[in-house]
Amino acid sequence: MSNHQIHVIGGGLAGSEAAWQLAQAGIKVRLSEMRGTGEMTPAHQTDGLAELVCSNSFRSDDADKNAVGLLHQEMRRLGSLIMDRAEPAKVPAGSALAVDRHVFSDGVTRALAEHPNVEIVRERIDTLPTDGMTIVATGPLTAAALASSIGEAAGMEHLAFFDAIAPVIHFDSIDMEECWMANRWDKIGPGGGEGKDYINCPMNKEQYQAFVQGLLDGEKTEFKEWESSTPYFEGCMPIEVMASRGPETLRHGPMKPMGLDNPKTGRWPYAVVQLRQDNASGTLWNMVGFQTKLKHGAQVELFRTIPGLEKAEFARLGGLHRNTFIQSPKLLDPTLRLKSAPHIRFAGQMTGCEGYVESAAIGLIAGRFAAAEILGQELAPPPADTALGALLGHVTGNVETTDYQPMNVNFGLFPTLDDVKKKQRKEAYTARARASFGRWLGEVVEPA
Ligand SMILES: Cc1cc2nc3c(=O)[nH]c(=O)nc-3n(C[C@H](O)[C@H](O)[C@H](O)COP(=O)(O)OP(=O)(O)OC[C@H]3O[C@@H](n4cnc5c(N)ncnc54)[C@H](O)[C@@H]3O)c2cc1C
Known part of the structure; x- marks a missing residue:
């Protein structure tokens, strides 16, 4: 035929x-x-x-x-x-x-x-x-x-x-009593707005250190040989790989608190997890810089220790392939x-x-x-x-x-x-x- x-x-x-x-x-x-x-x-x-x-x-x-x-x-x-x-x-x-x-x-x-x-x-x-x-x-x-x-x-x-994808969370599962909306240094973005585009989840020193340890200890997905030959995209490094470079690396990377005043304390927290709007209706929020190859169960367990995300429902979990x-x-x-x-x-x-x-x-x-x-x-x-x-x-x-x-x-x-x-x-x-x-x-x- x-x-x-x-x-x-x-x-x-x-x-x-x-x-x-x-x-x-x-x-x-x-x-x-x-x-x-x-x-x-x-x-x-x-x-x-x-x-x-x-x-x-x-x-x-x-x-x-x-x-x-x-x-x-x-x-x-x-x-x-x-x-x-x-x-x-x-x-x-x-x-x-x-x-x-x-x-x-x-x-x-x-x-x-x-x-x-x-x-x-x-x-x-x-x-x-x-x-x-x-x-x-x-x-x-x-x-x-x-x-x-x-x-x-x-x-x-x-x-x-x-290569790597970051988790996405349903907005209505985020505890907004714990988090606040702000841009770093209250900067207004190119699209205008009030400088309150990101959801910020604050962490104190103990919470941050436990979180970094959780990343290092968490069970990771093993990858076949072929995946090691696929390079990471610039800026798309899995978060646990960054964590393995030193205890302060994440605080100077995706968990940087600088320029983010917590309205409850008037000060920058020790570390921050930021979420960025992922769809036009604002029902989905992406964990910024949180691409990961932790196993799905380990992700849910660890990410729910982040203040404000204790009851997070994930529309998508992170992954690497x-x-x-x-x-x-x-x-x-x-x-x-x-x-x-x-x-x-x-x-x-x-x-x-x-x-x-x-x-x-x-x-x-x-x-x-x-x-x-x-x-x-x-x-x-x-x-x-x-x-x-x-x-x-x-x-x-x-x-x-x-x-x-x-x-x-x-x-x-x-x-x-x-x-x-x-x-x-x-x-x-x-x-x-x-x-x-x-x-x-x-x-x-x-x-x-
Ligand atoms: C490693 C890995 C693990 C995954 N695990 C899951 C999982 O657990 N659960 C899940 O829901 N999804 C998983 N996915 C996603 C899943 O692969 C896809 O969702 C699904 O198989 C994609 O369907 P598809 O028809 O687009 O591609 P595929 O099902 O991959 O089909 C594409 C077909 O095209 C053929 N092909 C490729 N190039 C050519 C060519 N040049 N000429 C002719 N034929 C060609 C391939 O042989 C293949 O048969 C995984 C993906 C990968 C890569």
């Missing part, structure tokens, strides 16, 4: 889902996957499509109280292959959806191999196609030649080789097409979503957008108050971020519901999303 109508590059979570959506819409797909030719990414271990490279969990399956559970539900309503093949591969994991990774990957591979509209070709693609409709879904570990071809098309400065992603809000249009070359769409983690489910979800909607385009139909993006719409908004720039970084789906990406009591807010978000998603589905034209 060489008369394909679309070329999907990468048979991971996103590419498999995109290919499935297209095939189900009656479109002939060529799906190129380099594994199976003797090539391997540094993290994959098999030739199977949609291989899960690390944990075997799709996280919470609770569609009433959890944003990723809601995303599962929306994907199921759209006939997701990933969600469908997860079902028979399920292993017990409480309220989470976890799978036997081999059963799961075999199921996805078989479904695509048996589909009459899909041709799976084991080949490595080294350059972005100059014509023909294409979806690029080659993931965070995109092979080097294609990564540099993408860099040329996207502008090299837009292709990030990402090689990650190729593009500055999607700048480069892509609302249907994930590269503005400078609209025959190319991007999908999956390449677009700056984070996680298996999110990558598959962006693959799903990229497949649907491409199918609609080929069939001459209109497909409006899902509404911003649905999980899929909120995630797509993060990727395509409907939600403004001060610094575009990969992110899991979470309620902080949804339009706010301030008039609902905090206890009932999660259910209110999901109820609103379900109604909105249902209305949108009503408008989606399914192919005959």
Whole structure:
């Protein structure tokens, strides 16, 4: 079958889902996957499509109280292959959806191999196609030649080789009695304002020393050899690496107290942890300079010792891995097409979503957008108050971020519901999303 109508590059979570959506819409797909030719990414271990490279969990399956559970539900309503093949591969994991990774990957591979509209070709693609409709879904570990071809098309400065990420916290879990808003030296930023852009969490000497010790002692994620060859970005050094350089290093770096008068004491604290607004609505706040490779459990335990963050809820925890992603809000249009070359769409983690489910979800909607385009139909993006719409908004720039970084789906990406009591807010978000998603589905034209 060489008369394909679309070329999907990468048979991971996103590419498999995109290919499935297209095939189900009656479109002939060529799906190129380099594994199976003797090539391997540094993290994959098999030739199977949609291989899960690390944990075997799709996280919470609770569609009433959890944003990723809601995303599962929306994907199921759209006939997701990933969600469908997860079902028979399920292993017990409480309220989470976890799978036997081999059963799961075999199921996805078989479904695509048996589909009459899909041709799976084991080949490595080294350059972005100059014509023909294409979806690029080659993931965070995109092979080097294609990564540099993408860099040329996207502008090299837009292709990030990402290393460390800092945690992001839900605003309504921060104790603002303990913290205060201020800029260093009360400086007014370029965007104007009152010089009160940052949330500052004060520490005394004992708290600081215990915190530094906690960083040094905390359990770290071990990295494979390949990660040691990926250089850190300037200014993106993991915090525990800085802490290991000396007890005062952090007090002269990201935890510097200078110019930050605590209104309770009228003096600078011994050290300060600063949080910077991460989204336009102010529901998410980023821990400035706190990129880390501490294990997730160790991060939660240690960061909750910071005054004001005792009850912090994390929208994202810090992490470190090689990650190729593009500055999607700048480069892509609302249907994930590269503005400078609209025959190319991007999908999956390449677009700056984070996680298996999110990558598959962006693959799903990229497949649907491409199918609609080929069939001459209109497909409006899902509404911003649905999980899929909120995630797509993060990727395509409907939600403004001060610094575009990969992110899991979470309620902080949804339009706010301030008039609902905090206890009932999660259910209110999901109820609103379900109604909105249902209305949108009503408008989606399914192919005959
Ligand atoms: C080390 C590591 C650990 C992770 N752990 C987790 C975790 O525990 N939980 C979680 O939710 N997420 C995790 N992630 C994130 C996870 O990888 C992604 O969320 C998800 O797999 C991305 O889906 P994707 O389809 O975008 O990319 P992938 O699933 O990586 O698929 C991309 C595919 O493209 C292929 N490919 C690459 N280059 C080419 C080329 N030039 N030509 C042809 N094919 C190519 C690859 O072989 C691969 O099959 C981890 C990521 C990494 C790197």
